[in-house]
Amino acid sequence: MISTQKKRLFWRTLFFLLFILAPPLDLFRFDLTQNHLVFLGRPWILGIDAYQAGQLSDMELIWSVFLHIFLPIGLVVGLGIYVSWKWGRLYCGWLCPHFSVVELINAMMRRASGKLSIWDRQKLPERQQDGTVCVPNRQLWPLTILTILFFAFLWAVVLLTYLLPPREIYSNLFHGTLTRNQFTFITVATILLTIEFALARHLFCRFGCAIGLFQSLVWMGNKKAMVVAFDRKRARECASCDASCEHACPMRLKPRSSKLRMFTCTQCLQCVQACERVQEKRNGLSLLKPLEDKCALDTSARGFGYRPEVPESCFSLENKNKRCCTE
Numbered sequence: 587m588i589s590t591q592k593k594r595l596f597w598r599t600l601f602f603l604l605f606i607l608a609p610p611l612d613l614f615r616f617d618l619t620q621n622h623l624v625f626l627g628r629p630w631i632l633g634i635d636a637y638q639a640g641q642l643s644d645m646e647l648i649w650s651v652f653l654h655i656f657l658p659i660g661l662v663v664g665l666g667i668y669v670s671w672k673w674g675r676l677y678c679g680w681l682c683p684h685f686s687v688v689e690l691i692n693a694m695m696r697r698a699s700g701k702l703s704i705w706d707r708q709k710l711p712e713r714q715q716d717g718t719v720c721v722p723n724r725q726l727w728p729l730t731i732l733t734i735l736f737f738a739f740l741w742a743v744v745l746l747t748y749l750l751p752p753r754e755i756y757s758n759l760f761h762g763t764l765t766r767n768q769f770t771f772i773t774v775a776t777i778l779l780t781i782e783f784a785l786a787r788h789l790f791c792r793f794g795c796a797i798g799l800f801q802s803l804v805w806m807g808n809k810k811a812m813v814v815a816f817d818r819k820r821a822r823e824c825a826s827c828d829a830s831c832e833h834a835c836p837m838r839l840k841p842r843s844s845k846l847r848m849f850t851c852t853q854c855l856q857c858v859q860a861c862e863r864v865q866e867k868r869n870g871l872s873l874l875k876p877l878e879d880k881c882a883l884d885t886s887a888r889g890f891g892y893r894p895e896v897p898e899s900c901f902s903l904e905n906k907n908k909r910c911c912t913e
Contacts, residue, residue, distance in 0.1 A: 590855050594679070598686045605683040606740075609747035610756070618749050630654055667804055673812045674805035678791065678798050679852030687737050688787040689836050689854075694733055698726040702838065704785070716830035716863035734783045735776075742775035788837050792850045802849050809886040814851060814858060815877040816842040816885065817901040823865075823873060830864055831857035831874055841874055844888030875901060
């Protein structure tokens with residue numbers, strides 16, 4: 587069976603390629619030179635010019651505005667609300683091209699310094715109980731810095747292709763003939779993204795991303811949404827653990843906390859995988875598990891002053907591979 591992290595890698599890679607290739611393939615971009623969207627190779631226009639020329643009636647213009655603005659926005663927002671309501675920040679953990687860069691740079695920083703971020707006070711264990719082995723090597727710092735610069739530059743160029751014709755941008759870039767405005771945009775964006783990728787990756791995801799905040803707020807409203815739950819009845823088994831689950835979290839959260847404290851969880855499930863590996867060596871079940879429905883109520887309720895009735899079988903052997911428990 588394909589592991590969860592391999593599935594995530596597949597979907598994140600696919601979406602990252604889509605993020606880069608969407609403008610050149612005219613799948614989706616906004617062309618400032620023509621002042622309209624391009625969607626699936628066709629101009630996405632409202633027909634205002636045609637209306638002013640008398641080629642469209644009032645009702646035809648209203649219908650065009652509905653089809654080109656209100657309907658797409660409604661579908662995207664509606665789908666986002668549904669996914670967030672059921673599974674939280676699933677987009678962040680499984681698709682977001684920014685979060686893919688965050689995880690990559692986290693891993694490289696750990697190899698170079700032993701820490702996921704320069705703001706961490708202590709280094710992570712070189713050998714963790716989940717089997718992770720990472721001995722810091724300062725010689726990897728140049729490669730880490732180059733990776734940050736590369737992705738900052740790549741993002742700057744790709745963002746510009748969403749606004750100006752991609753063929754022009756890539757041709758000018760290749761021949762060294764960028765216009766002053768193009769050069770300024772790429773330079774400033776690269777500098778800002780370099781600072782963000784180097785210093786504030788997960789901090790931006792937690793506190794600065796409007797899309798992430800929207801998903802978190804919707805998710806918090808559903809007490810039965812999928813959540814990483816901790817089997818508190820077996821909490822003693824955590825006493826001798828080195829907190830491998832916390833070290834695995836790219837958002838620097840504490841997975842054994844309540845849902846309220848896991849507000850920015852991206853459902854990447856790396857903490858669950860770490861706990862599974864620790865408990866496998868002890869011949870026990872994982873203490874962390876993604877749960878939904880009634881099984882999610884205990885984790886969702888903590889911090890809000892009430893204790894719901896939760897089925898005993900949520901963490902049982904019979905439900906080892908199940909998220910839902912509606913008994």
